[in-house]
Amino acid sequence: MNKGDVKIVYIKKNSFIYIIGGHISVQYQILEALIEHLSIKFIEIYGDVLKEIFDIGTDDFFKDFISKIENSIKHIPNQIGKIINVYCRICGEYVNVYVKDSLIEDAEDYPVALVYMHHGHSLLLYIDADFKVRGAEIVSITG
Numbered sequence: 834m835n836k837g838d839v840k841i842v843y844i845k846k847n848s849f850i851y852i853i854g855g856h857i858s859v860q861y862q863i864l865e866a867l868i869e870h871l872s873i874k875f876i877e878i879y880g881d882v883l884k885e886i887f888d889i890g891t892d893d894f895f896k897d898f899i900s901k902i903e904n905s906i907k908h909i910p911n912q913i914g915k916i917i918n919v920y921c922r923i924c925g926e927y928v929n930v931y932v933k934d935s936l937i938e939d940a941e942d943y944p945v946a947l948v949y950m951h952h953g954h955s956l957l958l959y960i961d962a963d964f965k966v967r968g969a970e971i972v973s974i975t976g
């Protein structure tokens with residue numbers, strides 16, 4: 834969702850709701866990739882002690898959490914997604930679009946359709962299993 838100049842993405846997994854926010858210029862795909870990755874890492878790292886959360890101080894519990902998050906934001910998007918180059922006919926320029934690996938790899942059918950918002954217009958991209966753009970159309974959005 835959009836909230837002013839902040840984009841917010843959340844997912845619910847098991848008993849947890851994970852929320853991440855970013856500047857309006859950050860693509861949803863990047864935020865989604867990060868939150869998927871961090872939710873997995875969170876359980877891997879903290880899962881064993883989650884049951885004891887009320888028995889230990891939250892200061893200790895989250896001692897390394899912030900530095901791990903900051904490290905992830907710097908490095909993870911490039912490890913779990915790809916940047917594809919797409920031509921926007923309206924702007925007459927190529928734009929870099931981040932696509933998380935799971936969007937393509939977990940797809941049930943190809944090409945995968947993805948709408949990319951670009952300067953007030955929207956590009957409908959068709960991406961094949963090799964992250965190649967097979968088509969790009971200008972489309973209208975409603976909600």
Ligand SMILES: [Zn+2]
Nearest residue numbers: 921923924951
């Ligand atoms: Zn454009």
